[in-house]
Amino acid sequence: MDVQAERKTGGYIEGNITISGMAAITPRSVNSKARKMFIDEIMELIELTPLAAASVMRTVRNTVDTGRTVVCTIHQPSIDIFGGFDELFLLKRGVQEIYVGPLGHRSCHLVNYFQGIEGVSKIKPGYNPAAWMLDITSPGHEVALGIDFAVQKSDLYKRNKELIKQLSTPAPGSKDLNFRTRYSKSFFSQLKVCLWKQHLSYWRNPKYTAVRFFVTIVISLMFGTMFWDLGSKRAKQQDLLNSMGSMYSAVLFLGIQNASSVQPVVTIERTVFYRERAAGMYSALPCVLA
Template sequence: MLEITSPSIEAQLKLDFAEVYSRSSLYMKNQEMIKEMSFPAPGSMELAFSTKYALNFIDQCVACFWKQYWSYWRNPQYNAIRFFSAVIIGLLFGTIFWGKGKKTDKQQDLFDLMGAIYAAVFFLGFTNSTTVQPVMAIGRTVFYRERAAGMYSSMAYAFAQLSIEAIYIGVQSFVYSLLLFSMIDFGWKVDKFLWFFFIIFMCFLYLTLFGMMAVAVTPSHHISGIVSSFFIGLWNLFCGFIIPKTMIPRGWRWMFWANPVAWSIHGLMASQFGELENMVEIPGWWCTPGLLGTAGRRCVGYTVEVSPC
């Protein structure tokens, strides 16, 4: 039909199909039908629903969750990259810092371990935040259409996204934590491993959710990549590793306290080394475990006497 009514056919037949249709009986019949249906029948009521959505909030969350489940299951490229990166980066950092977890006799040993934790937290977390953005940008178009149709609310969709991401990130974090914890050798204690896994999991989760939020508040994932890179750069700068907290100018020190990555690094250091009481060698200072007083400073389980050698 479209081929017959094309402009080239009209030129060959020297006809204007729009004009022919406007003079036809079919056109007059359709116009009469439009006028008839433009006014409600006597005694009829306007179409109305008791609720905005056909399902309650719980059922919306369940439906959206299964929608996200199948969407993620049918996207092996995204999930394969996620787990492949976790294994490769875990093996990389594990071999670089092999057996460093029990070497805490020198200040440099603690710096090495802090660097390992900083790299472990930031490198894969930033990768998660970046790779999730194109996936969310594709799903956003479908979300707009289905929300406009009244299928579910924005909150139900957000809960479903959080739930499905938490499952995949949980598996990724467990594999990553198992590799790092065993190869760096922090000491096989259940509470230490659980704290390590929990903090790594929460760190990856909030960085991934930050990438999703960046897509939600920007027109495209290209712009969201720029926005998220800016904030992640700030978090990297003020996390306390590149610039120690005491060296940050007072006017900018609030950036350290408001930095989630800084709290993740602090939590990992405290959970793995906070209970240690052995002596540590710091160049230029005497360091004695358990020493208290006005001249003492506590640092990762150690009390450092501020007196030059």
Template sequence: FVLYEYVYRKNGFAFPATDCGIPGCAVLCEYPYGNNPNPTSRFVHVVGIGFKQKKVQLLSDITGAFRPGILTALMGVSGAGKTTLMDVLSGRKTGGIIEGEIRIGGYLKVQDAYARVSGYCEQTDIHTPHLTVEESLIYSAWLRLPSYIDSETKASFINEVLETIELDEIKDSIVGIAGVNGLSTEQRKRLTIAVELVANPSIMFMDEPTTGLDARAAAIVMRAVKNVVETGRTVVCTIHQPSIHIFEAFDELILMKTGGRIIYSGPLGQNSSRVIQYFQNIPGVPKIKDKYNPATWMLDVTSKSAEAQTSIDFADVYETSTLYKENIELVKQLSSPPPDSKELEFPTRFPQNGWEQFKACLWKQHLSYWRSPSYNLARFFFFSVSSVIFGILFWQRGTKINNQQDLFNALGVMYSALFFFGINSCSSILPFISIQRTVMYREMFAGMYSSWAYSFAQVIIEIPYLLGVALLYVMITYPMIGFYWSAYKVLWSFYTMFCSLLCFTYLGMMIVSLTPNTPVAFIMASSSYSVLNLFSGFYMPR
């Protein structure tokens, strides 16, 4: 595919203009077959015990062009390879065998550089729930725009994006959790587009932007998409059975059949006239009814059952058509580097240096923690109540140390408190970090920051809160239990509780990073408590 890069000069900065060519792209994937023999576009190569391996070709000889200022639709029945093709073009498909060429400006694509000038809007809208709409854009622009752009230019660009995507009226609204609170589904879709657009990409890929929306919401989202196209960017959307109004908002169409082959690639025309004329000129294809949805009609007449009835292979028909030859010539023209052009490259892997990445991540973590009373306020309340209960249960036990048994009782009090509050800290952070992990995956793939910058910010932000709850525990329990009063011993008691809470909290973070989902994380955490208890040194063998 040939991808032109949009050069944005209004705010005084631009990326090199490029194009990308992919003649004859093909994807071959292995999957285990048994009870469920149907491969999916997002399948990862897994060797299953007791399953045979079978190779399936998901894409076959894909050749075409995407151009700037043109909204292109990728359509096809389920399993046709729409999302697979988009993942290959964006660099997200890494499993299986990928053949063919991807060229940018006539040069072979380098993924690190390509990721800096392209945006990918996933079908699932993944955002930090505790930020506002404007803060989400500020954060994305902070990490994805080049470091030489000053803050005033960034602010101006963010405001322009808010207006383009029609989010300026709700810019101070909290994003929230999907299906629970915050923005509506349609507003989240537009925010997903805005978060990518604020990075000033030349090319934007959108995976079914209208899925799950009613007619009104879908129209609003498509209006925002058209606004993006009008800025001169190249926009490609996968779409599944759109309405007439949504379908006719596109400029060009790439229609695919099962097996990953193209059966049409070209302009839609006024009221879809070009694509309708193309298929109606094929002998045996029924005419479209008046006021019938052209998208639905095309999917019906080119379905697998329709091909079997008419004995027509629409992919073969397309490959012998004049339209196919025109597309081949277009790809040949645009796949050669323009005169005096240079290959797209950047001096650094990330737009910002490590310190800026850390500051941005810490800023986001600070807002997320400060606006999470269900996590932070709840644990302060829990520590307050639990500390009072501990003080009542072990009232003045520290003043009654007259023999070895009394000493072990006092030791048991400290051990019980450390382990009890530690388990609570570990268990509390598991669901909180799990929510942020999905956001982190999206942001890291977009090349916003390194894992070290994010992890260090996540570790640092916990320290002031754990200092607070550790201090709260010592202030309540130390006088109630009646331990010996001296600054040295009080500080050691505080230090011990603080370090224990740090260890348990960071254990929870590590468990979340090692497990696929929250339920598994809780199971693994429960097992680790027993191991820590056994090796804590409190239970000594006789």
């Protein structure tokens, strides 16, 4: 179980949890009722029915015991929860490494590492090692001690650099991971999913849809009364110019209004699109067409 505390700001560690290697593929012949029964059974098996921090961490521990690697970031963990992790990757502001290595039993390796630095106060008996670690590595404490924890060239630091160098060298005969296609689904499948997603987004934003309907109807009535029966007048060149000008004005007015009203919605969806495209869910063309 590898635990990485990726960012330390304001006295806590924040981030998300990623569990790899857990994928369920259900055939189409399995109906929704059987699928729900299977999900409920799994939820009870991994003790996620009463959702709490301890049960979640037991689930993570059980996942690790199956041979998978779990990367977590934690927020003010208790002694018991912090003791369930195997390794810690602690960063300070500026993405600088403070500690990268194993925790040990009751965080003994972590405590011994920091207590070995001159000026660092000893941890009190029964005190939470996670809270103690955040206290002694705070910017104010660094200024008081006159040291920078990120530049400590310890044996642990040298070991990590050597390990990175070894892991960066590919094994003899190994090949780069290659896929035949960039996306797992075809173009039409991506378009279908994007259309379904856009359909849901409009239904979940009824205020925006209602305003667009209302404004379009009002503008249509306004232009319709202003240019009523204008198309039947075609005797003069000026009549044709008037008809073309009315169509140009109507299209331009509605276009500008729709473009301005859609900006807040597009701003939110653009962020989601960047994230989903980077994850390889779909390309830009199906999303634009949808």
